[in-house]
Amino acid sequence: MGQQRTRRRFMKDCSTSAAALVALSATEPDVGAAATAREGTPYLCVTCGTQFAESAQPPAHCPICEDERQYVNPEGQKWTTMEHLRSSHKNIIKQEEAGLYSINTEPKFGIGQRAFLIQTGQGNILWDCVALLDDATIARVNELGGIAEIAVSHPHYYTAMVEWSRTFGGAPIHLHEAERPWVMRPDPCIRFWTGRVHELRAGLTLVSTGGHFEGYQVLHWPAAAGGNGALMAGDQPQICMDPKQVTFMYSYPNYIPLNGSQIRHILECLDPLPYDRIYGAFFVRGKGIIPSEGKEIVRRSADRYLRAIQG
Ligand SMILES: [Zn+2]
Numbered sequence: 001m002g003q004q005r006t007r008r009r010f011m012k013d014c015s016t017s018a019a020a021l022v023a024l025s026a027t028e029p030d031v032g033a034a035a036t037a038r039e040g041t042p043y044l045c046v047t048c049g050t051q052f053a054e055s056a057q058p059p060a061h062c063p064i065c066e067d068e069r070q071y072v073n074p075e076g077q078k079w080t081t082m083e084h085l086r087s088s089h090k091n092i093i094k095q096e097e098a099g100l101y102s103i104n105t106e107p108k109f110g111i112g113q114r115a116f117l118i119q120t121g122q123g124n125i126l127w128d129c130v131a132l133l134d135d136a137t138i139a140r141v142n143e144l145g146g147i148a149e150i151a152v153s154h155p156h157y158y159t160a161m162v163e164w165s166r167t168f169g170g171a172p173i174h175l176h177e178a179e180r181p182w183v184m185r186p187d188p189c190i191r192f193w194t195g196r197v198h199e200l201r202a203g204l205t206l207v208s209t210g211g212h213f214e215g216y217q218v219l220h221w222p223a224a225a226g227g228n229g230a231l232m233a234g235d236q237p238q239i240c241m242d243p244k245q246v247t248f249m250y251s252y253p254n255y256i257p258l259n260g261s262q263i264r265h266i267l268e269c270l271d272p273l274p275y276d277r278i279y280g281a282f283f284v285r286g287k288g289i290i291p292s293e294g295k296e297i298v299r300r301s302a303d304r305y306l307r308a309i310q311g
């Protein structure tokens with residue numbers, strides 16, 4: 001009897017707090033979102049930048065932020081819209097080397113990663129993605145040859161990839177099958193692939209390494225760095241403050257490491273690729289690039305990591 005009452009009380013408390021949460025998320029979206037809410041708005045999560053499928057009200061939750069690899073804004077889940085984002089932010093597009101442009105949103109929005117536009121003789125590839133897509137960005141990307149294909153390393157950077165695809169002629173978005181559950185705005189332009197290696201155009205390949213996410217993928221670009229090759233790494237391997245070191249984490253914001261077999265598997269996947277340079281997802285000390293000896297730095301950093309986690 002006593003137990004039953006406790007359980008009933010618990011259920012009541014749960015439903016009360018759930019109702020409070022729904023009320024909170026409905027009444028306290030980002031100011032801009034509240035002003036422009038309408039039927040069929042693809043809301044964006046303010047903390048991670050993920051754009052969700054169209055809905056009349058902001059979604060109740062962001063599964064990307066609620067996952068233990070991310071975090072919910074301590075002040076509560078907040079939402080915004082592309083229209084609002086366009087009024088407060090802009091993208092800086094900068095050439096990094098021949099045929100490579102970084103796309104970075106300022107001021108920082110969401111996780112703060114950058115995307116890259118890679119020019120090939122057979123059409124351009126957008127690697128990773130950012131939440132903001134505005135007229136100035138569309139005009140500049142079109143000047144640079146548009147976008148033929150899109151690939152995103154992992155769900156933290158999916159952001160507004162479907163909007164980017166729709167704007168650039170329905171460019172296919174290549175994601176690993178293992179990440180299907182993390183797609184918050186499903187669309188026919190998304191092409192899931194399976195296995196370890198997936199070829200894109202002009203000799204560029206996606207390689208799935210697991211680790212940070214089960215279907216985590218890097219992009220190998222053999223023509224980069226004067227033909228020595230580049231690894232478009234996203235956040236794994238993550239370029240450290242010391243550009244002679246990289247690291248690998250299950251969660252970067254919550255400092256959850258990977259285990260030894262995951263690190264060895266990542267190395268085994270990366271080792272066959274010819275590359276010298278690494279481009280990371282973030283401007284670290286204004287760069288976020290390991291200009292040369294990248295492969296050796298990855299090997300050395302993995303050895304150091306394995307030594308550090310030995311029990
Ligand atoms: Zn989120």
Ligand SMILES: [Zn+2]
Nearest residue numbers: 154156212235
């Ligand atoms: Zn991540």
